[in-house]
Amino acid sequence: MEETLEVIQARHRKEQRDLQSRITSKKKNATKKTRKGVNDECAALERDLKEHQQLELDALNRNKDVDEQEGEEEPNGTGHRTIEHEESTNSQNDTATDVNHITDRLKDAKVSFDLPPAKQPSSEPTAQTQEGSGGGKKRNRQKDRLARRAAEREMAAEAAEQEAQNMTDHRGIERTALERTFSANGLVEHEIQPDGHCLFSAVADQLAQRKIPISTTKEGDETQQPPYRVVRKVATAYMEEHADDFAPFLEELLESYVPKIRDTAEWGGQLELLALASAYRVEIKVVQNGRTETIRPGTESEIGGEGEDRTIWLAYYRHGYGLGEHYNSLRKKG
Structure with missing residues (x-):
């Protein structure tokens, strides 16, 4: 018919x-x-x-x-x-x-x-x-x-x-592995907006949880800026001060790379995590699919504040978000 x-x-x-x-x-x-x-x-x-x-x-x-x-x-x-x-x-x-x-x-x-x-x-x-x-x-x-x-x-x-x-459910497998690690370490996830600033926003949230100042300078105008913007400036300032430690790992000149990280929504990665760990003198643990990576300060820096909680936790997603790679903040339960 x-x-x-x-x-x-x-x-x-x-x-x-x-x-x-x-x-x-x-x-x-x-x-x-x-x-x-x-x-x-x-x-x-x-x-x-x-x-x-x-x-x-x-x-x-x-x-x-x-x-x-x-x-x-x-x-x-x-x-x-x-x-x-x-x-x-x-x-x-x-x-x-x-x-x-x-x-x-x-x-x-x-x-x-x-x-x-x-x-x-x-x-x-x-x-x-x-x-x-x-x-x-x-x-x-x-x-x-x-x-x-x-x-x-x-x-x-x-x-x-x-x-x-x-088809393999990569998103489901990743979520299961992450939640297993969250539970084992007594962590709960704090959602960070996936806008290109997620790594720096997640670090800012972790620093605030431990009452660590996000600004390493005494410039008063930084307190009027979004926290992720201040964290970006701290990371790039440390990279400029220690150019020999970072320049060899870049595919472009440090002089052109730093403004992108500091002033735009360019994604951060391993180099920025190392710079932040050294600048804030903290240990950064990144929970990934099936493993946890620990990033410690460079040789010239030490984890500061004896007896203080200087370990911050981040969750890294490769498949969980439509825009691609993403970081969330992990807070302690209770």
Whole structure:
């Protein structure tokens, strides 16, 4: 039974919702290195789905026009259809071919649209009567093609679903390992906003918990700045003062690297953690997936304050956040 316009439109809306859900999932699981490729892939999938749906609507409209024309046509006395009707049929075939190409691209991308089951193309002739041939019947090739492609899409959807079930849940594995370490050390997680400043914001939160001043200078204007900005300045100031310890590990000149860390939302990493441990004279423990890394001050610095709690805890995520790597602060329970 041929789908009506309302049925097709309802199916199109569901396909769009399903695709949007899958795109959201892809973007959440993307890392910093794969984000551009994932965005390009998602844009291509949205474009292909839009073209595919438009072609289906065009095919439906042309099919209706053909039915109306067939009801009005009269045999021309030669047993053949008119030239206008043949041109309309060719247009339908061209449209069906375009639908096939778009559908193949969607199938290769393994996108699930959760389409309703489609009947397999039948080898029996359709009920359409061939005009001018004495009441004989002919197959509707366009409907056969659409039915065959619908069946192929359904098979591709099932394959994609099976593939998703077999994929490793990196996010779940990471979360389980982190929570095990949190529990063993009596820690609770304090969420930090994933805005590019997360490492410095998490360090600032940890210093505040231990009542360690975040500013290492006596400049009064620093107290008016966001805590993460002050921590960024402390890290870069220490790196400039100890350039020989940091410059060899950079892929660019220290003179250009320092302003990016100090004045922008550039992500911090291992070098910044070492600079902060040395500048604040603290021990930094970073809980990761399955292990805990300890970062101690450099050789010229010692952990300050005998008897004080000078160990700060951070949680490092590689898969848990859609924007990529992320740090949270870990506070002591109670």
